[in-house]
Amino acid sequence: MDKHERPHKCSVAGCEKLSGFTYAGGLLRHEREVHNLHGGPRASRKCPYADCKRSTGIGFTRKENLQEHLRRVHRGVEDRPPKLELELELGALGGSGGSRKRRRNSLEGDAGNISDEDTDDTQDLVKRLKQDVMVLQKKVQRLENQVASLVPRIGPPMMLGPPFPRYYTIPIALFLLVSFYALHNHLTTSPPKHARPPIKYDAQSSRAHEYWPYFFRLLAEASPRCALPHKAVEAPINGFADSSPGFSYRPNLIDLPVEDLDELREAHSWFVSQIKDSSRPQPPFTPGTSGIVTAAGGEFLPELVVCLRMLRRTGSVLPVEVYLESPAEYEDYVCESLLPILNARCLILTDALDDAFPHRHNITRYQLKAFALLHSSFDHIVWLDADEIPLLAPETHLKTEPFLARGLVTWPDYWATTASPLFYEIASTKIPEVAERASTESGQLLLSKSQHLATLQLVAYYNYYGPSHYYRLLSQGAVGEGDKETFLAAAESLGAPFYSVAENIETIGWHDESGGFHGTGMVQHDPSDDYRARVLHESLAGSRPRRAFLHSSRHKLNAGRLPETWKKEINQRMWGPPEAMVEKFGEDVERAAWDEILYTACDIPYVFQDWKGRADVCEDVRRVHESMF
Secondary structure, three states: OOOOOOOOOOOOOOOOOOHHHHHHHHHHHHHHHHHHOOOOOOOOOOOOOOOOOHHHOOOEOOOHHHHHHHHHOOOOOOOOOOHHHHHHHHHHOOOOOOOOEEEEOOHHHOOOOOHHHHHHHHHHHHHHHHHHHHHHHHHHHHHHHHHHHHHHHHOOOOOOOOOOHHHHHHHHHHHHHHHHHHHHHHHHOOOOOOOOOOOOOOOOHHHHHHHHHHHHHHHOOOOOOOOOOOOOOOOOOEEEEOOOOOOOOOOOOOOHHHHHHHHHHHHHHHHHHHHOOOOOOOOOOOOOEEEEEEEOOHHHHHHHHHHHHHHHHHHOOOEEEEOOOOHHHHOHHHHHHHHOOHHHHHHHHHHHHHHOOOOOOOOOOOHHHHHHHHOOOEEEEEEOOOEEEEEEHHHHHHHHHOOOHOOOOEEEEEEEEOOOOOHHHOOOOOOOOHHEEEEHHHHEEEEOOOOOOOHHHHHHHHOHHHHHHHHHHHHHHOOOHHHHHHHHHHHHHHOOOOOOOOOOOOOEEEEEEOOOOEEEEEEOOOOOHHHHHHOOOOOOOOOOOOEEEEEEOOOOOOOOOOOHHOOOOOOOOOOOOOOHHHHOOOOHHHHHHHHHHHHHOOOOOOHHHHOEEEOOHHHHHHHHHHHOO
């Protein structure tokens, strides 16, 4: 039955607006627990651990929920309750005390553990199923009658050749009989609802040729066969730096039926089992290489040129791969003349992916980052958003701890995490404390593909099904919902190492005449300094780690999209006065950025596609530049 069909409706007054239930068992449970029918709700089951908050109160109404609670929350706990008490508690559940496999093996695993209290429910369920079968039989009979009424109109079958030889009859009859029994056996012993077949592949073929078709078949087979509720949610945001110690507010705003939760968990578990198999095709890359990966195109291409020229001011010589979403974003002069001078090259992501799997979902916006990283030829990668300015040569981060040991380094956002507890149930992993770290700001990222092949493929899975499932599960509609939480979520799901910089974001900006502050940039700090201070407890030369990246979050560095404020020649800097720039960064970084904006507007013999039809770009930028400096 299609999981989106809900033919079983509640007939009790007040439930007319309910969408119904996929299975008769769901309706039976609803009638029992909501309307007090069929003997009413079962006795509440309590957690046997006296210090657990679920040992009192409402407890659990379903035995499998209690068993899952014991498996997930109390697995590996040393201080167990007395053995006799535990056996009595679990005996009431109809189980032996061990954790059982969910749903996939439920038909086999629970066959001998049907408790007396389930008997009445089972009889009611059987009665309902018999009624369903009778309805289907009537439909089949009606169709057979319709077919029989058409036969006289069609007439006898036409003979297209000589009479059929009688000695063929027995072999054909045997063939049809064997085929019938094979089909019957397949239908009656079909795999569990969530079972997914292994993806075939040729282990001897080249990695690059084999990997992408294989990986997209893997993504398609691991598709969650359910949809999240369409109801829009928006998690409340809480500033991480301002939260009190022990802050633990993690709400669940997604109302997900238990059968859909099981389906998501099963699909996730199956996908993880596939990517953990190192004998299968792996993402192609050149081991030991280092480079920068970014994505741009359209309005982001002019500011990417600014940021790449700022990158070269740090002394960095790392090569750069610039991913474009589609051929429409490819600009000949930029990709073939301008970027090669900066040791950068353009790659059109959709060209490679369309060849591999033309029927895939569209990959756009936040999804581009994960697939660009997966497609990149580099091993050790610095990811930079198109508007990210490096303040230190990024290769230094790839040669020191924590990157060398962890292989994955992220930076914090302003806010506390808002991931739904349901995500951790789906991933079958422990729910981290909210106060453990802030949510992620992924404008910059360090990643070792050789250390995190499985992690990166799981990141791609979360982003491939991000718009439909995982973005909402990981953010619940909070500020910046997108790819940003998928990196650490994947590492945690696999138990892979990572390092999250602890130093909070530093906001820079300007003050108006009344003293009001306007934040326009975000500064992230050196992970090596953070690691030395936080993990090794070493003292730093300054009061905090060195500043490593500047994200121009408010004003984009696109000469053709200047704010109206600057077009009116108001002498207002973006990130603060010159003396503040020199104190923070050792130089006037804003003056350097404006120099590069002026270069893109006036010194390049080319007009970016984003500026087509504009003759005033150079004049506007030159006027602002002269007014400020």
